[in-house]
Amino acid sequence: MRDFVPQFKHEIAAEPGGENIKLCFACGICTASCPIREIDDRYNPRKIIRMIILGMKDRVLRSDFIWYCSTCYACTDRCPQGVKFTDVMTAVKNLAVKEGFIHPAFKQQIATLGKFGRLYDIDEFDNKKRTALGLPEVGKTKGLMRKILEITGLNRIVSGAGKAD
Amino acid sequence: MRFAVYSGCTVLGRARNYEMASRAVARAMGIEFIDIDRFECCGFPLKSVNHEAFMMTAAANIFAAEMCDVDICTLCSACTSSLTEVNKYMEENFNAKARMISTLRRQCVEYRMGRSIRVKHFVKILHEDIGIEHIRTLVKRDLAGLRFAAHYGCHYLRPAEIYANAEDPEHPFSLDELIRVTGAETIDYEQKLRCCGAGVLAISEELAYSIARPKLRELSAQKADAIVLMCPFCSVMFDDNQRKIEQKFDEEYNMPVLYYPQVLGLALGIDERSLGLRMNRVPTRDLLQRIPEGEGENGK
Incomplete structure (x- = not known):
């Protein structure tokens, strides 16, 4: 738990696209709609949102899987809370690049x-x-x-x- | 009807057949395509890396069209969503637009304020601005007997909130209607709304192939005559990479992949060469032989 950064979710929310992350109520329709998750379990939108909210900054920004989003927007269009997960991933990747991680x-x-x-x-x-x-x-x-x-x-x-x- | 044609990177680099067919069909429809020298990348690849760079790159193209006082006709769906998103953002946030203009001006990019322009995909223009009924009057060759699978891809429909007059992304219909006006049949299929996978092709080929596979499998089982689409990314996935996907999964699809303007062009009686039909990767020969001679002078 020492590595957790509680303000990570605020950092994401401050990036363009990340604004709505805190609206997530974890229904999982993003995960169910995701064509990537269907093939590779490591890319799981609901789990990524949880990790961000829990503050697992390093684990998220360093991981390869954040680059897997195909930007199909299926999650964005189906989300009942307007989280816009595709845009959240844009925020995550932009932040990762700022921290020195780029695919x-x-x-x-x-x-x-x-x-x-x-x-x-x-x-x-x-x-x-x-x-x-x-x-x-x-x-x-x-x-x-x-x-x-x-x-x-x-x-x-x-x-x-x-x-x- | 005038539009600045926006080809984007992938069409110029990998889809001359699509560009040829689009220009030929536009001509037949009385749409004037204007080529703007200043058009470069739409910004899509930069979005993941740096949002500001993405916005500025897209904006620079929009400003170039504003200066020519002409709406943009896109051929690639990813370009469509990039340019539409940034265009909409600038319409709603004039201060942000003014800031980008001054940043670009400092870089010696010429800009004169013009009216706001619209960004629209070519297929959407055919469906909304030309219209099914008008197209019906121009069809010279009936494509009856052919069964096509419409592949809408993602960015043509989504995110729905950025598009004016957006179709319901769960129940799209424009491409199906445009195919049926040629006399061909459209197939209803389970994997219709599935992403092609090309978005991750540069990250992991294996992952991208696995995403593309179910659609190819289903359509091959349904004995579709071709997949019909309107995004060069999707075509790179299904046409250029079909052989590799077959090899990876030890399956055989033999599924021709056509750009919609190629299909419409055939129905309009435009010759195969002008439509670039010999440049498609999966051979289209057998398919073309099944199309009857048209009544038109160009019936070949």
Whole structure:
């Protein structure tokens, strides 16, 4: 119990998307609706909410399973209390990143976005193919994404500098 | 009817067939697609990592459309939900919008205040702005005899609270109606509302394949002629990865996966090449041979 952080739920509630976490009355419709939980028991929305409310900060933020949400929003649409669990998970993941935990797949995606402004590099070869198919050419990135990554400090995560804050 | 077409990353990177079919169908419907050079990622991949970066990225695209005074037509469902969510947020929180504008302006991003714009998925535009009855008058080839399974995916419907005129996500109907107007039949199936799994493909392939599997199994057992969908993520899952899912579970589905504009395009008499039908991963040849010649000049 020593590792429990009682204010963890307030930290989550202060993140965008986490506002409604304290409304949960543990009915479990989120868990019953979750396509991920159906396959992998380690991802259990009701349990994650309980862990947050109990203050198990480290266990939640360090775990791999928080990155499993497929963002299907089935839990959000069915929740009778308006907890918006998909958005709660956004808050959890955002907080995890601030604390220095990020899934490598997301790190990779951010690096790609910074470079190309998109998740794919549409290069000259692609544009030739596009022209042959009658599709308009796609221009190079204007560099806005790189600036946004700088403003928000995400660029430091990609460069391996560790924590975002 | 004019829209700025928003392709997003996945369509440009992996779904030229969808883009081709959408542009061909838009042309046939009298929808003018405008290409905006400044459109980049919608912000969806950033949402999990940093909410502020997500908002700003989505907003930058919306601002680009506002400057051109044109509504956005999205092709990808994930882009649809990202842009819709942030657009709605900015409509309700003007101060937050003004803050983002000034932040982006400091980064030398040009912005002139325009009217607020709408964000709408192409399939939703076909259903609501063009309308089933009008489409019916344009159909040249009857697709009767084909049985399609509508796959709505998640973000086209959910979260329902962000969408104007949202369908009940438990009982969606727009895609079924749009398929039936071509003469094809739609299948009612148990796994209809199930997520495709692509959302976790980058995190765990095994998990993603396991989520996709029940739908492929059920539709293969029901002998559906194809899955019909309108999100490039879902197609990456069901079409691009179908072979891998078959291998992993030692099963065989042979389930063609079509983008809805490809289906409508066929019914409109547009030729297969313009619809990119040879670029779908699971072969569509057998399926196409079963479609009768149309009355139209483009009947091929």
